[in-house]
Amino acid sequence: MPDFSPIDFAVPFFVVLVLIEMIWARRRRPESYEPRDTLTSLAFGLGSSVAGLVTGGAVLALSLWLYQFRIFDFGDEWWSVWWAWPLCFVLDDLGYYVFHRCAHRVRWFWASHVNHHSSQHYNLSTALRQSWTGFFALSFIFRIPLTLVGFHPAMILFVGAFNLIYQFWIHTEAIGRMPRWFEAVMNTPSHHRVHHATNPLYLDRNYAGTFIVWDRLFGTFQAETESERIRYGIVRQLGTFNLLWSVFHEWVGIAQDVWRAPWRHKLPYLWRPPGWTHDGSRETSDMIRERWLEHGRAASDDMEKTVPNDNPIAGQEKPA
Amino acid sequence: MGAAAQFVASLAAILVLAWIAHRMGLGRDVRIRDADHAKGLADEVICGFAADDAAVDDAGRAALVRDRNGRTVLIKVHGAQFSGRLLGAGSTASVREDHGRTVLEIDTGERLFGRVTLDIDRPDNWVQCINPAKAGHHA
Numbered sequence: 162m163p164d165f166s167p168i169d170f171a172v173p174f175f176v177v178l179v180l181i182e183m184i185w186a187r188r189r190r191p192e193s194y195e196p197r198d199t200l201t202s203l204a205f206g207l208g209s210s211v212a213g214l215v216t217g218g219a220v221l222a223l224s225l226w227l228y229q230f231r232i233f234d235f236g237d238e239w240w241s242v243w244w245a246w247p248l249c250f251v252l253d254d255l256g257y258y259v260f261h262r263c264a265h266r267v268r269w270f271w272a273s274h275v276n277h278h279s280s281q282h283y284n285l286s287t288a289l290r291q292s293w294t295g296f297f298a299l300s301f302i303f304r305i306p307l308t309l310v311g312f313h314p315a316m317i318l319f320v321g322a323f324n325l326i327y328q329f330w331i332h333t334e335a336i337g338r339m340p341r342w343f344e345a346v347m348n349t350p351s352h353h354r355v356h357h358a359t360n361p362l363y364l365d366r367n368y369a370g371t372f373i374v375w376d377r378l379f380g381t382f383q384a385e386t387e388s389e390r391i392r393y394g395i396v397r398q399l400g401t402f403n404l405l406w407s408v409f410h411e412w413v414g415i416a417q418d419v420w421r422a423p424w425r426h427k428l429p430y431l432w433r434p435p436g437w438t439h440d441g442s443r444e445t446s447d448m449i450r451e452r453w454l455e456h457g458r459a460a461s462d463d464m465e466k467t468v469p470n471d472n473p474i475a476g477q478e479k480p481a
Numbered sequence: 482m483g484a485a486a487q488f489v490a491s492l493a494a495i496l497v498l499a500w501i502a503h504r505m506g507l508g509r510d511v512r513i514r515d516a517d518h519a520k521g522l523a524d525e526v527i528c529g530f531a532a533d534d535a536a537v538d539d540a541g542r543a544a545l546v547r548d549r550n551g552r553t554v555l556i557k558v559h560g561a562q563f564s565g566r567l568l569g570a571g572s573t574a575s576v577r578e579d580h581g582r583t584v585l586e587i588d589t590g591e592r593l594f595g596r597v598t599l600d601i602d603r604p605d606n607w608v609q610c611i612n613p614a615k616a617g618h619h620a
Contacts, residue, residue: 179498187505194507195560196499203495210491214484281562286498361528392525400557400564401593449528456529 167322175329179285185335186284193334197402199286204404205276206289216296224305224314233311240316249312250320250371253304257324257370260303262381265365265446271435272411273298279407281394283357288332293408327371328353348373351385358391361453364446396436396449411435508561512541519544523554526565530554536607539600545587545607553610555587557597566594574611576604587611 186193235242264274276292295301307317331353339349348369356367366383369376376382385391399407418430418438426439436445444452502508513519520532523546530548537544544556555572556565566572571590576583585604587597601607 176494176498180501183502183505183507186507191507192509192561194502195562196503196508198560199502200495200499203498207488207491207495211488281559398559398564400559400566401595402560403593406593453528
């Protein structure tokens, strides 16, 4: 069993790639970076590493305890079962998809995951904008099923680290589209730009970690379109670079909502989608998308009504 | 390397990266160009916001956009992007003198979003829209 953390080895490459992307940005798109935003994102990454060091031991201890209840046993030399590694990677990626979808659809998990989305920029430093409160949000529970199936916790951590490393390079506007076969199977910068967008068409789409096939399978895939200029960030942009507010704002929001809500509406503020309110005063992403579609329909209806008046030929018959 | 040393090295690295981004002149000096631009930005804050009227700060650093239902959206420049808020019950507006100019100051009620100052024509009209109970109040 290799005794090293892949992420520790990847960090120097991350730094070099951020520098290369900055050089690209200076020449081609200076607006893709903003120094204060970059500083906030990198501070997120540092804080997240510290949080991981503090809480990682507890997660590993829990996983090792649960491992004794495993369904399948790969034996004492589990690391030598070569096919278990790719299988574990693929299943862990499926688990990541489930986690990621919940992280966008359940406000409790969103309160932690929103950190990754709160930048209005999309560059490699955004990839390092990781949550400080993942442990508190119980995000680790999504990896428990793999432990119970029989994959050793160390193997799960190892493949999970590679999954995280893979996701680094897709946080860029410097790469347009990859070859068609690659876009069909793998998560790419194009697919993940959609995921970070706040445009109604793109909200809550493309949850994939490494393999985009999960989104295609479960109906959450949305291709990037040329006609839609992407706006990054969150529906209600923070409007500040304050690090601590950026980290904890959604937790504060949950606490305020739960405090103010009538008793029977308190708990739904934890498990309902972000934006849900008991009095309808805010909007979920589904509501925003529905209103956007309604506007689109209304606009096309108006077009239909005006065409016969403006166009004598079209006026002879109903538009197709 | 010990954890503390690793932390200090990482902190130094992120400060250096942010400094390099600053020295390279990354980011951009964005401005709200005109009323149409402001209306488009309001639609990004509230999807489908049917803007009726807009006032853009002289320097283009902020704008107010109103719809037919009397709702008002405040837009401000935030770094190299824009950020906005639908002004609600917790928002207040006041007019004050600033270097011989009468400017409008908006407090969204969110401390970290910050107060936004706009140098616009007829600021009193917007005060009445945003906080009718305090119309005409000069801070």
